[in-house]
Amino acid sequence: MKDEAIYRRLFRTALLIRLVEERIIALYPSDKIQSPVHLSIGQEAVAVGVCDALRADDLVFATYRSHGFYIAKGGKLDAMFAELYGRKDGISGGKAGSMHLAAPDVGLMGSSAVVASTIPHAVGAALSFKRRGGDRIAAAVFGDGATEEGVYHESLNFAALMRVPVLFLCEDNGLAVHSHRPIRQSYRLIEHAAAYGIAGRRLEEGWDMLAVRQATLEAAAHVRSGEPFVLEIATSRYKEHVGVGEDFHFNYRTTDSVDAWKRRDPLIVDAKLVAELSPELEREIDAAVAYAEASPAPGRLELLTDVI
Amino acid sequence: MKDEAIYRRLFRTALLIRLVEERIIALYPSDKIQSPVHLSIGQEAVAVGVCDALRADDLVFATYRSHGFYIAKGGKLDAMFAELYGRKDGISGGKAGSMHLAAPDVGLMGSSAVVASTIPHAVGAALSFKRRGGDRIAAAVFGDGATEEGVYHESLNFAALMRVPVLFLCEDNGLAVHSHRPIRQSYRLIEHAAAYGIAGRRLEEGWDMLAVRQATLEAAAHVRSGEPFVLEIATSRYKEHVGVGEDFHFNYRTTDSVDAWKRRDPLIVDAKLVAELSPELEREIDAAVAYAEASPAPGRLELLTDVI
């Protein structure tokens, strides 16, 4: 019963993310959203399970692929659409676009389009939390590809040495743009983290919101007790790397790999719940889109504000 | 017997390095050598054992602390002293100084004063060797501190993925300037390398030239067969990080730690051989110093050459 309620809550948010991104796909040909979009369709369960397990005052540092985390952490939909539209009422007044969604009021910190570059930010925030006492934690969200960058090594080492409460959260969709993981990585993430004395866990069932939530609860408890943790969650990117299309016809990956995932995806499998919840969510989205459309475009007055 | 001959050969080179650096210490107050010097006194066995085990056409990529590797790889003494003196006949015409010794003709490639920055160079050279076929290898020499830099992670991963013939050689003197290793590193180097699928070995007896040589022979054989290898060799820096003095009075480390090393240091223990070989080596050094003193200083004509 309790699980059932949680499931509905998670499902609702996951569905909202999917419908939002499907709306983006629908709107895209109109050129109203002139921003490179990195869709998380297929990966929603990760954002939803993770954010539900975190406390409201825990922080998430994210990437260019963060529509899901923005929504799951509680960011406002109208401000998000206005941001994608490049309007004044966008959460960042149109200066951020899709790649830099942020909502610090609900704990979604900056999203960067430079791969791996927010990982040390989460470590730094966690370092502050530790010095101040209390038990807030910070989560660094990143893709599998990000772990190849040197700064990942520096961040793990520092976090382990200083014993800061940071959760390293890897969304493993197996791809960096069009490159498959085995040609990029000689290591397995959890074993690699272990070399730094950092505990970790890989979750294969990244489609399962409850499993993600549970794994994150456990990881977060570990982190809250004062140790970093690496949580790696397998997931699947249905769409192309950037943009709103599919990319199977380029033959760099097979539909099979994604289809296997889709067969387990609750947002597809649980069609009944989708049907039940969709109308209300679509209305929310309609409202947000209307808000964005009504919002004025920024201009000369805004061009040079907030530079320093 | 054979071992005895090898021992004498290695010992002679190690002693030459030590006497060269002691000569540098003696000369330093005269301000004739106006170059920051990072002495390897205490660490000579590593350079000597490693270079003896490598083939003449194998390459070594080194650091600012490379007097030892320069000499052990076969670099000319007169050109070295002229370089330290900043003279025209210096191996790099006085543009390199102590921190950037190089002797590509005998396989000592560039030494960099930016920590860790030549590690990927060795990987790149090894990549070339692999593509061209043959069995040359490249060795990256670096200190324990260098492994903290992000580029070390990137280099390990790439070397493992591409299976390039590179030997990662860590001179572990336990210090980065005045910082002890445990406050800087959460990992053990060999376990860390194992996470990338790179085999490795730690040698505690870094004072023992024959042991270093043997370990390097085995490591190099592994590398020559087409796999990277990490060889970590414990050693001891007797002098201050940079400069010609001692630094025990600053109390950041104890004399004990170094004394234990000195008690096993063949260049101290084997006083007989030192006495036997020193006169000839000192004459070599005298000649090199005289060469340097006689060499003219570079001037306007040289200031702007070789910029591109």
Next chain:
Amino acid sequence: MTMAAAKPLAQSSRVLSYAGALLETMDGALRDHPNAFIMGQGVDDFKGIFGSTTGLAEKYGAKRVFDVPLMEEGMTGVAIGAALVGDYPITTHIRADFSFLAMNQIINMAAKYSYMFGGLMRCPMLIRIVVGRSWGQGAQHSQSPQATFAHYPGLTVVMPSSSQAVLDMYPAIINRHPGPVISIEHRLLYNLDFTISPADKRVPLTSYVAREGSDVTVVATSVMVLEALRAAQYVQDRAGVSAEVIDLNSISHPDWELVAASVRKTRRLVTADTSWLEYGVGGEVCRQLMMRDPGLLRQPPAMLGMAPAPCPTAKSLEDIYYPSQHDTVDAILTQAKGKNHGIDLPVERSMTEGYKRFRGPF
């Protein structure tokens, strides 16, 4: 070669996109230089760095053209190591912004190796970096660091503005240049078609006159050369103003005499660069002119560049963030005829609309 020289007319002009020119030179490098190789994220995928490396991995094999992990600093170091042993590495960054992760290897290492070792070592190599613009790419996908790199001796920095420039410069660089070269390619150029002239009009590894004129000198870089040429045509047609356009082309080694000679003639200057004005290309142009003759200009020059802020993503902001064709024409006319020149300006605001509506791939 003798054949071609004997009948120059046989070599007629053709149309080639910028991406096509890049692909030709990459192909040529691999074909002519057995030690050349290309590495970079995605160089062997179906997008092939926006079409500039497509098919080369298939043609030359994975040892010559290969994908790498995300490792900008490491990759650049690997390239240097390969160069030091006689290879010719070509590396790519699909955004110039990512080259900042390799700054240490570029500035502290590649730029220094020849000099620091007194000529004992060389690292000839080509680093291709692409400047992004438009469609909300924002603050981290839009930077154009030519002034940054050109400040450091040891680096050669070029910004080819046409297919011709690519065809003429890249082989010269790859086959003969002794040191590291950074080529800054502008994403908006990739899909444009250019007419390739006969071989006697070679673009040198320095500046050249892209259009002759007598009233105003426009010193431009990269895609702003195209803007300047369009604007020059416009002011010629509408106002009879004759603008001379100089493509600075090499940022590290421009032909300053050429620039000074032009300004000596026109006494009026517009600079049009792809980056910020502060500590940028325009300042160096001013310095070079002042050092030659502080009285060259009749009036303050006009300078076009990005607004002094990171790049915003909203289209309405992007449109005013970058100098438009409108701004470029106005700058030239103001130089030639004063602020109240009274001549109609072109209406289109954004260059990205002028050529084509850029919408990726990014």
Next chain:
Amino acid sequence: MTMAAAKPLAQSSRVLSYAGALLETMDGALRDHPNAFIMGQGVDDFKGIFGSTTGLAEKYGAKRVFDVPLMEEGMTGVAIGAALVGDYPITTHIRADFSFLAMNQIINMAAKYSYMFGGLMRCPMLIRIVVGRSWGQGAQHSQSPQATFAHYPGLTVVMPSSSQAVLDMYPAIINRHPGPVISIEHRLLYNLDFTISPADKRVPLTSYVAREGSDVTVVATSVMVLEALRAAQYVQDRAGVSAEVIDLNSISHPDWELVAASVRKTRRLVTADTSWLEYGVGGEVCRQLMMRDPGLLRQPPAMLGMAPAPCPTAKSLEDIYYPSQHDTVDAILTQAKGKNHGIDLPVERSMTEGYKRFRGPF
């Protein structure tokens, strides 16, 4: 405070080294700002970044002042993360050259965060980087990247040239500045003693007149301000030439009106910067003057900077690589009296000998 204001005479001048001034401001930051902390390689060791952090770890504890592994990019990212949640991080690089390893975090992240998120996020922080010079430190320990950083909007770049500048600027930066600041400190300044004037002569976060004069304007940065002041005294004594010395001080936000006003008065310009001339500070000075009035100068300015090459290590080369006091005096005299000024030049060649024989610590 009221007390001090009531009797200004009580606050008399004192002598304080540059390192001492740095230490005072670091101490003050930790004392006044509970969220301030200092991290960097060796900040807590006995050398304490050349005496600028010595004893602070003992005084404030390892949570406020701590050593870090070798991780320039990571450390800068950690600092940004801490700043985003309200801390005030101070980071150090004992050589400016090492900041190139952190370039991505500095340029792509810290410089962008305020604007890119429309003011939702701020990262106030201080990055202290030290420029090396002399005693054969060579190509990788001598760079002075002010022009590089100042090119990027979002960064504030200062180069304090005296203890007074440190004492006045650092608290203002740490307590009130909303964004990331890069302070470029010159190693040769550290051991110099300066007289600290009473509080009414504050060094602003922009340019200021370091010495008034009427014949020649010298625009200088960092240690070159000292060179310029010495040279100004020399030309006053020997030739009655009155040189006005302006300390540019803030490289990203100079007071260009002040510079222009001075040049309008003197009509003669010398620039003296710690880096290369190409795409450097001198170019931006020229641009700012030209944009205001292209007829300001009577003759080409003189520009002092590093020779166009990486820094060599041989003393004989170093001595001619950097502008000497000889060169500085000659530049001023040539501006004031022409090439054949006929006045004796000071004999000493190297600035490092002028102040003290620098021999480390490095």
